[in-house]
Amino acid sequence: MASNYGYLNxxxxxxxVKLLDEGFAQGAIDTGSFDAFVTALAQTTYAPDLEEARxxxxxxxxxxxxxASNVTRTTRALLDFAEGTPRxxxxxxxxxxxxxxxxxxxxxxxxxxxxVADEADEDARSVDEDARSVAAAxxxxxxxxxIVLRRMIGAADLPNAAQVLLxxxxxxxxxxxxxxxxxxxxxxxxxxxxxIDLAYHRVVRETVERESVPAAFExxxxxxxxxxxxxxxxxxxxxxxxxxxxxxxxxxxVTRPLFVEIASAAPGAALPPLRRPFDTLAEAANTVGxxxxxxxxxxxxxxxxxxxxxDIGLVTHYxxxxxxxxxxxxxxxxxxxxxxxxxxxxxEIGHA
Amino acid sequence: MAETIAPTRSNLLQRRDQLxxxxxxxxxxxxxxxxxxxxxxxxVKVSLQARRxxxxxxxxAYVSLVLANAWDGPEAVKSxxxxxxxxxxxxxxxxxxxxxxxxxxxAPTFSNASEFSPLxxxxxxxxxxxxxxLLTEAIIRVAATETxxxxxxxxxxxxxxxxxxxxxxxxxxxxxxxxDIRSVLDQRALEEVTVLKRIKSKxxxxxxxxxxxxxxxxxxxx
Numbered sequence: 001m002a003s004n005y006g007y008l009n010x011x012x013x014x015x016x017v018k019l020l021d022e023g024f025a026q027g028a029i030d031t032g033s034f035d036a037f038v039t040a041l042a043q044t045t046y047a048p049d050l051e052e053a054r055x056x057x058x059x060x061x062x063x064x065x066x067x068a069s070n071v072t073r074t075t076r077a078l079l080d081f082a083e084g085t086p087r088x089x090x091x092x093x094x095x096x097x098x099x100x101x102x103x104x105x106x107x108x109x110x111x112x113x114x115x116v117a118d119e120a121d122e123d124a125r126s127v128d129e130d131a132r133s134v135a136a137a138x139x140x141x142x143x144x145x146x147i148v149l150r151r152m153i154g155a156a157d158l159p160n161a162a163q164v165l166l167x168x169x170x171x172x173x174x175x176x177x178x179x180x181x182x183x184x185x186x187x188x189x190x191x192x193x194x195x196i197d198l199a200y201h202r203v204v205r206e207t208v209e210r211e212s213v214p215a216a217f218e219x220x221x222x223x224x225x226x227x228x229x230x231x232x233x234x235x236x237x238x239x240x241x242x243x244x245x246x247x248x249x250x251x252x253x254v255t256r257p258l259f260v261e262i263a264s265a266a267p268g269a270a271l272p273p274l275r276r277p278f279d280t281l282a283e284a285a286n287t288v289g290x291x292x293x294x295x296x297x298x299x300x301x302x303x304x305x306x307x308x309x310x311d312i313g314l315v316t317h318y319x320x321x322x323x324x325x326x327x328x329x330x331x332x333x334x335x336x337x338x339x340x341x342x343x344x345x346x347x348e349i350g351h352a
Numbered sequence: 353m354a355e356t357i358a359p360t361r362s363n364l365l366q367r368r369d370q371l372x373x374x375x376x377x378x379x380x381x382x383x384x385x386x387x388x389x390x391x392x393x394x395x396v397k398v399s400l401q402a403r404r405x406x407x408x409x410x411x412x413a414y415v416s417l418v419l420a421n422a423w424d425g426p427e428a429v430k431s432x433x434x435x436x437x438x439x440x441x442x443x444x445x446x447x448x449x450x451x452x453x454x455x456x457x458x459a460p461t462f463s464n465a466s467e468f469s470p471l472x473x474x475x476x477x478x479x480x481x482x483x484x485x486l487l488t489e490a491i492i493r494v495a496a497t498e499t500x501x502x503x504x505x506x507x508x509x510x511x512x513x514x515x516x517x518x519x520x521x522x523x524x525x526x527x528x529x530x531x532d533i534r535s536v537l538d539q540r541a542l543e544e545v546t547v548l549k550r551i552k553s554k555x556x557x558x559x560x561x562x563x564x565x566x567x568x569x570x571x572x573x574x
Contacts, residue, residue, distance in 0.1 A: 064421075064426050068425075068426075068427065096472065099472060100427070100428065100431065100472065103431060103435075103468070103469070103472075104427075104431040104434065107431060107432075107434035107435040107468070108434055110434075110435065111434050111435075133430075134434075136426070136427065136430055137427050137430035137431040137433075137434060138427060138431070139425065139427040189435060189467055189468065190466060190467055190468065190469060193435075193468055193469035193471075194469045194471070196469075197469050197471040197472060228471065228472075231475060232470055232471050234475070235470035235473060235475065235478055236470055239465070239466050239470070240465050241465070241466060241470075246469070246470065246471055248471075287475060287479065288475065288476065288479055291475035291476070326425070327422055327423050327425075330421065330422040330423075330425070330426075331419075331422035331423070333422075334418045334421065334422055338418060340415075340418070348419065348422075
């Protein structure tokens with residue numbers, strides 16, 4: 001098992017040095033030109049992705065496609081590097097991309113169903129056009145690759161799409177199929193999405209219990225559950241939804257009563273005092289500030305995991321850093337493309 | 353082409369009534385126009401404020417969309433847009449303003465139910481969605497005030513045209529007709545007096561002649 005971690009972590013260290021940092025973003029902001037930014041990006045590890053994206057689009061869509069392609073290529077490479085327990089844990093870390101993609105597939109079929117029921121849209125879009133627009137709403141950076149997602153989107157209906165997932169042998173497939181059966185009867189998308197989310201968190205818990213997971217990583221997952229609960233509680237404010245249904249078990253700081261208390265408060269209300277590591281969030285002025293604070297807490301916590309070379313911690317931290325890099329590049333691309341003032345961009349980078 | 357009217361006393365009386373009515377109508381229309389102009393200028397202030405609010409809401413909404421695409425990723429933003437059917441309900445009533453039917457638009461109501469699970473939904477994307485709801489409200493406010501403004505503006509133009517038509521055409525026309533009828537009637541009255549005078553003088557001459565004749569006969573018999 002140790003050798004599995006050793007190889008994976010060695011490759012991750014190699015990838016980590018190629019990450020683009022704030023210095024790159026600052027340089028692009030200083031030039032203030034989108035073309036200069038693209039030229040600079042073409043001299044980094046994004047070159048092949050940019051080249052491929054340039055053949056299909058230009059401007060912002062080109063940069064977005066290149067970033068998505070780079071993230072996908074990186075996570076695919078990580079999955080190829082890993083085997084055994086690290087591979088399983090990496091799959092768990094990347095499964096959130098699968099959850100997002102499964103929700104996108106469900107939303108696509110729900111939207112098609114609404115259109116058919118409505119019969120208002122005379123100019124029904126072609127299947128190809130529809131598939132292209134849905135493909136742009138997925139990021140195949142998890143276990144589900146672009147081919148499986150394309151097959152799911154191209155299926156006749158949602159039960160058939162669930163069948164495709166089952167054939168792939170994905171850990172979420174049985175729960176997804178069950179939820180789809182209920183959705184077919186009720187047509188309630190919200191219930192379907194909640195079932196996918198709860199199944200994901202249950203699968204993560206079960207995997208952690210089954211595999212011999214280092215204590216530090218287990219602690220990280222607890223912090224991640226707390227972060228998810230905190231973010232969800234804030235999003236539930238002002239919505240006519242029963243908060244307790246959205247609570248995820250497994251955290252330490254955000255308990256069920258605290259979750260309900262935060263979710264039931266008025267939108268914009270201050271957070272109640274929280275225990276470490278979320279104790280600094282009470283100072284945040286608004287939801288966006290709290291969201292940035294939660295992200296920062298998770299990143300800081302992930303950094304503490306990088307000390308052990310024979311652990312999944314280094315990969316966890318790298319994935320956070322990669323996500324941050326992608327967000328920074330998208331931000332700078334948009335900033336230079338739309339001519340957002342440099343001060344405003346620097347302030348936004350401060351949230352990174 | 354001027355209308356030919358029989359110069360009769362009844363027509364004269366009718367035209368006088370018409371003139372009185374036209375003057376009263378013009379006066380009323382002028383007062384309506386003044387009231388509408390007052391309303392128009394009050395609404396202009398509201399409309400300009402609504403436009404300013406729209407510009408501000410639009411800037412904030414598009415900036416928040418840019419930030420949502422940057423932080424949560426364009427895939428997450430597109431995915432959430434698939435889940436939302438986005439219907440807006442607007443209440444419209446018709447208000448009668450000085451006889452002008454103007455729409456009164458109530459603020460739109462957005463459902464606070466969610467069609468998607470907030471678990472895992474990007475915070476920035478939800479913030480952008482909230483900003484776009486505000487933008488929708490601002491657009492509807494601008495549409496409501498500008499529709500009222502346009503309707504009132506059209507009514508002011510229509511009322512001004514009517515006032516002008518009354519003052520420049522109808523009233524002078526009736527006044528001229530009254531003058532014409534009166535002049536014909538006066539002429540006729542004059543002619544009648546002359547004829548009567550002539551008849552009277554002829555009758556008097558005939559009486560005088562008869563009297564002369566009687567006097568001559570009496571002188572001859574005597």
